[in-house]
Amino acid sequence: MRVMAQIAMVMNLDKCIGCHTCSVTCKQTWTNRTGVEYAWFNNVETKPGVGYPRRYEDQEQWKGGWRLDRKGRLVLRSGGRVKRLLSLFSNPDLPALEDYYEPVTYDYDNLISAPAGPDMPVARPRSVLTGRPTEITWGANWEDGLGGAPEHAGGDPNLSGEWAEKVKFEFEQTFLFHLPRLCEHCLNPACVSACPSGAMYKRVEDGIVLVDQDRCRGWRMCVTACPYKKVYVNHATGKAEKCTFCFPRIEAGQPTVCSETCVGRLRYLGLLLYDADEVGEAAATPDEKDLLDAQRNVFLDPSDPEVIAAARAAGIPEDWLDAARRSPVYALVSKYKVALPLHPEYRTLPMVWYVPPLSPVLDAVTSAGGNQDDPDHVFAAVTRLRIPLEYLAELFTAGDADVVGGVLMKLTALRSYMRERTLGGDDAAEEEAALDAVGLTAGEAEDLHRLLAVAKYQDRYVVPAAHKEDAAALTAMENRCPVESSGEPASARKVMLGIPTLRRTSPEGHA
Ligand code: SF4
Numbered sequence: 001m002r003v004m005a006q007i008a009m010v011m012n013l014d015k016c017i018g019c020h021t022c023s024v025t026c027k028q029t030w031t032n033r034t035g036v037e038y039a040w041f042n043n044v045e046t047k048p049g050v051g052y053p054r055r056y057e058d059q060e061q062w063k064g065g066w067r068l069d070r071k072g073r074l075v076l077r078s079g080g081r082v083k084r085l086l087s088l089f090s091n092p093d094l095p096a097l098e099d100y101y102e103p104v105t106y107d108y109d110n111l112i113s114a115p116a117g118p119d120m121p122v123a124r125p126r127s128v129l130t131g132r133p134t135e136i137t138w139g140a141n142w143e144d145g146l147g148g149a150p151e152h153a154g155g156d157p158n159l160s161g162e163w164a165e166k167v168k169f170e171f172e173q174t175f176l177f178h179l180p181r182l183c184e185h186c187l188n189p190a191c192v193s194a195c196p197s198g199a200m201y202k203r204v205e206d207g208i209v210l211v212d213q214d215r216c217r218g219w220r221m222c223v224t225a226c227p228y229k230k231v232y233v234n235h236a237t238g239k240a241e242k243c244t245f246c247f248p249r250i251e252a253g254q255p256t257v258c259s260e261t262c263v264g265r266l267r268y269l270g271l272l273l274y275d276a277d278e279v280g281e282a283a284a285t286p287d288e289k290d291l292l293d294a295q296r297n298v299f300l301d302p303s304d305p306e307v308i309a310a311a312r313a314a315g316i317p318e319d320w321l322d323a324a325r326r327s328p329v330y331a332l333v334s335k336y337k338v339a340l341p342l343h344p345e346y347r348t349l350p351m352v353w354y355v356p357p358l359s360p361v362l363d364a365v366t367s368a369g370g371n372q373d374d375p376d377h378v379f380a381a382v383t384r385l386r387i388p389l390e391y392l393a394e395l396f397t398a399g400d401a402d403v404v405g406g407v408l409m410k411l412t413a414l415r416s417y418m419r420e421r422t423l424g425g426d427d428a429a430e431e432e433a434a435l436d437a438v439g440l441t442a443g444e445a446e447d448l449h450r451l452l453a454v455a456k457y458q459d460r461y462v463v464p465a466a467h468k469e470d471a472a473a474l475t476a477m478e479n480r481c482p483v484e485s486s487g488e489p490a491s492a493r494k495v496m497l498g499i500p501t502l503r504r505t506s507p508e509g510h511a
């Protein structure tokens with residue numbers, strides 16, 4: 001067992017109101033600069049919808065993430081080292097400007113310098129790239145609240161299969177929810193493995209994936225390899241930039257800016273301990289539907305004495321072990337199993353997980369003539385919710401609708417139980433039986449309810465500060481890497497050769 005620690009995030013999608021505060025505060029902090037106008041380290045998508053960049057989830061087109069070859073080995077979808085070297089100067093698998101959008105500014109000067117005339121002067125849009133007048137036809141948030149959905153949302157790559165007929169883009173028959181996205185700081189990051197320069201790397205101490213600006217040569221292999229399309233190229237510097245997980249704040253024990261400013265208070269940050277020796281095997285799990293369990297099995301119980309001993313031996317400090325035991329992320333991901341990873345089938349083992357949204361379940365009960373207080377009626381309604389289980393399954397469980405249904409039933413049972421308890425109903429025994437059916441005790445239900453509904457700042461963000469005094473020891477760990485560069489998958493048994501991809505942070509030059 002090789003214990004490592006990773007800072008990870010969970011988002012409770014039921015609470016996201018799509019206000020985009022997270023995107024704006026992130027942009028103000030990290031990408032309010034020339035060259036990255038189009039870069040949204042954090043963006044909030046409306047689902048169903050094609051996302052940003054357009055149809056980024058279509059890996060047949062973009063070749064992001066990993067696949068298994070005929071022998072069951074992990075290989076990058078974007079191809080092996082030779083193919084990638086051959087496409088250094090002509091890479092066809094990159095989203096183009098029209099898949100993002102043309103950054104614009106406005107002709108503000110016209111407002112004050114236009115000659116007097118019968119009409120109010122206007123500030124027309126101008127391309128930031130060419131300086132010429134342009135039309136605004138697309139943007140990172142073009143589909144907000146299903147805007148233009150009848151025209152565009154059918155292009156959502158998740159709408160495959162016969163069940164997609166259930167998804168209607170007609171007023172009164174449709175559904176939507178918001179999906180905030182950032183870099184997943186994956187355990188098996190395709191971007192790191194694809195980088196020919198060794199510029200992308202995963203930090204030993206907390207798993208944050210960064211770009212060394214001094215090493216980046218602008219080959220853009222990371223953009224192709226990232227299945228979430230969360231690496232952007234700065235068109236002014238020609239170098240890759242991505243979400244930094246606000247590492248200067250994390251090192252100071254503070255939450256990321258997107259978390260700190262989240263209006264819905266739906267983000268959770270905490271440590272997960274994991275067994276780095278198991279990462280490669282988990283990512284190579286043959287059946288995509290087993291990837292969720294495989295990734296959960298990589299995570300370690302921070303209260304297990306054996307894990308604690310191994311973590312101490314690996315040099316993880318005591319306050320980090322304490323933080324791992326109090327981690328809300330561990331509770332939601334592993335203890336209560338209500339959080340799910342985004343597109344586990346990409347095999348990068350993402351580390352930003354989501355509590356799936358529960359559409360108005362009680363409405364579904366009454367509209368079907370059921371009794372809101374009868375758990376059987378409520379559970380049955382989960383399968384008829386406005387947001388089809390199959391759609392959520394495409395996003396979070398590689399198509400396994402039963403797993404998503406199980407999580408929603410757990411959330412439904414929890415809601416029902418707390419409602420009964422708070423309103424002083426007389427069906428406590430029946431509600432406890434419903435809890436039992438989804439594997440929760442009354443005490444666990446209270447704990448989960450506190451975490452999901454009323455958790456305070458210090459419960460949502462359990463971020464231990466960095467230990468600068470351990471910098472030398474961490475540098476020595478550079479060669480103990482769960483991921484490798486140049487297209488080689490994570491492997492517990494391989495010794496990393498060549499360019500280090502998992503290493504200690506140097507003080508400057510990251511993006
Ligand atoms: S989500 Fe982040 S860590 Fe994962 S492959 Fe993309 S850029 Fe790399």
Ligand code: SF4
Pocket residue numbers: 015016017018019020021022023044178180261262263264265266
């Ligand atoms: S700030 Fe929070 S509630 Fe608002 S869009 Fe972002 S994640 Fe959703």
